Amino acid sequence: MINFKLRKWRDEIRVKIKLVSLITLLALVLTGCSFQNKPNRADAAHKYYVEKSETSKNNLNVIPTLFFHGGLSNYHGEENMVKAAQEAGVTNSVIRADVDANGKVKLIGTIPNNAVNPIVEVNYRNNVQLDFKENGRYARNVVQTLQNEYGIKKVNMVGHSLGNTSIMYYLLQAAHNPNLPRLNKQVSIGGHFDGLDFKQLPIAIRQPPNLRVDNEGKPNKMNATYREMTKLRTLYPNKEIDVLNIIGNIGGNSDGIVKNASSLSLEYLVAPMAKSYRVVTITGKNAEHGQLTYNKQVEKQIINFLWLQ
Secondary structure, X not given: OHHHHHHHHHHHHHHHHHHHHHHHHHHHHHOOXXXXXXXXXXXXXXXXXXXXXXXXXXXXOOOOEEEEOOOOOOHHHHHHHHHHHHHOOOOOOEEEEEEOOOOOEEEEOOOXXXXXXXXXXXXXXXOOOOOHHHHHHHHHHHHHHHHHHHOOOEEEEEEEOOHHHHHHHHHHHHOOOXXXXXXXXXXXXXXXXXXXXXXXXXXXXXXXOOOOEOOOOOEOOOOHHHHHHOOHHHHOOOOOOEEEEEEEEOOOOEOOOOEXXXXXXXXXXXXXXXXXXXXXXXXXXXXXXXXXXXXXXXXXXXXXXXXXX
């Protein structure tokens, strides 16, 4: 029991160090720079590599679930949830999609012909991508690579923290592209849609002061990123996607890193068009932002929502 508590304490310390480092890095990189700068003409062709559409090698009738990790993390941050799904018997196939800094995707492992609810652990080599449009492009390249390889027609997506920007900007770019697989179910865990409340961050991604949301999730103030995402109120596929929004509250309407108001602002962006939208609030010490992906309640909610409903 003592060893377990020590390990858990060390994990919590590591999470806090990572988050502080992320905030510092964001502030250093973005100070004096415009948010979401466009690449110059010289490197645009190389940087914006996009997977080409190909005739699929297989035609699997499955819906893979893609897990997107948070900032300064990697696919290891997804493994606990994936292991829970394996132990629950809802999946028999797990592969990894490595995405390099240019967006090129390498699949590690193979989805077999008898796959049931395959899972794809997405791993970004650039895990502090400050251009959220690039996060969307990374996600699109993963989806298109899976389509090229397996002929998939639908996907589920799960995002933790910064991983949610991959999902939202993927939808901004590809929601109505008839040549890409459709999003079937979306899970947000600790999403900071209307910013993070840290004064070190640039105003474009900082949570506006005194942020509140109304009964429909509409925030009283919107940062630049959120205003861009409001395009989803019309772009979001109509009555096609089930959405689960998981937030943590350790007290003070916050998970310790993300204020609940920022997480709850997802509703205003997607609920009018979503097939269904539901919020689950996790409370207690294990509802802390970095612990949400290790929380048994979160695991159960994800498994039931994605595969048992």
